[in-house]
Amino acid sequence: MPKIFRDPSFDSTLDVLREGYPFLYNRSQRFDSDIFQIRLMGLPAICLHGAEAAELFYNPKLFIRKGAVPRRVQTTLMGVDAIQTRDNGEHRCRKEMFMALMGPASRERLMSLLAGEWQRYAHRWEQLDKVVLFREAQEILCRAACAWAEVPLAEDEVSKRARDFGDMVDGFGGVGPRHWRGKQARSRGEKWMRSIIRAIRKGKLPVREGSPAHTVAWYRDADGELLDVQMAAIELLNATRPIVAIATYITFAALALHEHPAYRQLLRNPADDYAEVFVQEVRRYFPFTPFVGAIVREDFTWHGFQFPKGTMVLLDVYGTNRDERQWPDPEVFWPERFRQWQDNPYDFIPQGGGEYLTGHRCAGEWITIEAMKQAVAFLNDGIRYDVPAQDLYYDLTRMPTLPASGFVLTNVRATGKGA
Ligand code: HEM
Secondary structure, rough: OOEEEEEOOOOOOOHHHOOOOOOHHHHHHHHOEEEEEEEEEOOOEEEEHHHHHHHHOOOOOHHHHEEEEEEHHHHHHHHOOOHHHOOHHHHHHHHHHHHHHHOOOHHHHHHHHHOOOHHHHHOOOHOOOOEHHHHHHHHHHHHHHHHHOOOOOOOOHHHHHHHHHHHHHHOOOOHHHHHHHHHHHHHHHHHHHHHHHHHHHHHOOOOOOOOOOHHHHHHOOOOOOOOHHHHHHHHHHHHHHHHHHHHHHHHOOOOOOOOOOOOHOOOOOOOOOOOHHHHHHHHHOOOOOOOOEEEEEEEEEEOEEOOOOOEEEEHHHHHHOOOOOOOOOOOOOHHHHHHOOOOOOOOOEEOOOOOOOOOOOOOHHHHHHHHHHHHHHHHHHHEEEEEEOOOOOOOOOOOOOOOOOOOEEEEEEEOOOOO
């Protein structure tokens, strides 16, 4: 049996929080291995890196998710006992509900709502001395996500709700005040969504059949029952909150345009869908999800390594997207690399890998890509702006991370084009 490398640290929980994104990647490089073991929260955990290991990880016959997501992540990012923690038929049934919201007509509706918001905000920005793109993008995405989902959002609620959606995401990798802010944001968000689910079920809030709010409120789980109000609220948040999180990728896309202005011209060529490879490279190059976890379903061996039932397994998302075997010169931002990419569901996994319906791959990946392409077109052609001196450093030890300034724009002029 081959020897599994073990990290010498007695317990790596604090090291993960201290080192951040490169924690697993650093060790897979140090051990020169796609598999190694650490101790996490007092228990052994097997760590996997690279496309072949991702294919193993995304085999639902080998792993379950129940028990894999730490409570601190459930109480901030995704909600307790949500779809991310479900397995087998129960997961499949709920995933069908989410995927039913991701069809072409539904996505087109969201993009058209977003396009209107970008244009409206562009005119507002003309009156302002400076604009923090990340915060503004959060509001734009929040308005469009709520309108798309048919979740009522009063004008005076917009900034608070947008901030809360953002804090739920920001809280997952934080300790102390950041984590508490995330938890409080989630409590407020769930309370808000519970009132919406109740109003829909009582017939007090009319929503269109097929809209996300209607679909979640009337969805029947694998057991044929409506979701309880709290679970429906959590899943309605899971259909809206991550749309606001696209602000992170949009901010990184703005940074990429700023640091590599040569791509601006390539993005304008109508004969070439350059935006596609550009946003894929943004999702590969810039950090967002550090890793994902699962639990071994039954004992098995892989390449001679034993996976005992019940063991925690972590897949290195950040490092797999910069694995030199698939991504030469991974630290170079180079969109053209995606021209050769074969759409392999395991070597590029910024939003998870494998299958959508039978696995846990992100339900909102198509929306994310389309919203990013639209935002890139808007930043490239919809507005003209200056980028003043500011702190654009993003700290890899902070999860999630972002350019420190949030990407400040000044002297914004709307062109009426783009988006
Ligand atoms: C799952 C990332 C946007 C809805 C996931 C997973 C990741 C992820 C890493 C888990 C994969 C796994 O467990 O193996 C992201 C990132 C996004 C994004 C980085 C960009 C901002 C979205 C959007 C939506 C969405 C826009 C919906 C509107 C979901 C849902 C799941 C999920 C429902 C659970 C899937 C399941 O457990 O089967 N996402 N996501 N996400 N995402 Fe996203």
